[in-house]
Amino acid sequence: MSFFADPITFISNWLNSLLTNWGVPPGWAQFILFILGAGALSLGAMVFTIFLIWLERKLGGRFQDRIGPNRVGPWGIFQTIADMLKIFTKEYITPWGSDPVLFNLAPVLAMAAVLAVWAVIPLSSTVYGSNIQIGVLYILAVGALGELGVILAGFASNNKYALLGGFRVVAMLISYEVPMALTLLVPVMLTGSMGLNDITSAQRVWFIWQAPVAALVFFI
Structure with missing residues (x-):
């Protein structure tokens, strides 16, 4: 090799x-x-x-x-x-009247969602965290936990403006997920598998050249 x-x-x-x-x-x-x-x-x-x-x-x-x-x-x-x-x-400040447990759990949940996604991303044919056959679905599902952290922070802060801001950010993130999920279906259809290792192995020619529009939409 x-x-x-x-x-x-x-x-x-x-x-x-x-x-x-x-x-x-x-x-x-x-x-x-x-x-x-x-x-x-x-x-x-x-x-x-x-x-x-x-x-x-x-x-x-x-x-x-x-x-x-x-x-x-x-x-x-x-x-x-x-x-x-x-x-x-x-300075570490917890707002007065807020729920300290949920308020402090929110950033941990948001960060954990980002790090957990890397568990299924293969860096090579032999270097990966976990080879599951629903890797694409896993990324979409686990990545959505970050939105729960955002709305949890707004809810636990005991502030109506923070809650409205959380609603706005979550609505924006959900709107991003729809086109992202559709673009992720392109490599799934090209390979017939939702496993990231299978998708990686099938790319003798990068899918970015076979579906450049989907790649551009995913990047944006």
Whole structure:
């Protein structure tokens, strides 16, 4: 297997051979590879998310005739990290009269929904969290839990304006899910399977070239 055909599997096999040559027992070698893979997946997801947030803010700035993030790091690419540090150092306030359990559970639920989606996304033919045959349906279902976190935050805050804002955001997110679900049906129909591993294996030619309109709608 060449590096360019499947780089992640190539690196995984190379590390496995290296650990075996060092005399590491097979069970421990698999455990070490699992820890390294989980760490690499988490780091990759965070870096990818930071890049997408920066790209969204840059494009939004251009659309609105302004520069966008341009202070922290080259081209402002580290602005999201600075914002994250700022949020972590802010004073923790629970609104008076709110439900503290539900109010604090809301962001945890929203974040858990985002992270849980990565459990079924295959990075290569052998590197994935779980290979289930309803991966597309799983992404749609688990991703919708984030909307529950938003409405829960508005409801638990004991503020009518926060509740109305939660209603607005949830309505907007639901409206996004309809075209997204329709575009996700395109690779399902092309492969005849809802398993993400099957969809990935079937793409000898990327589906983005076979269905560019659906890919554009999904990206937007």
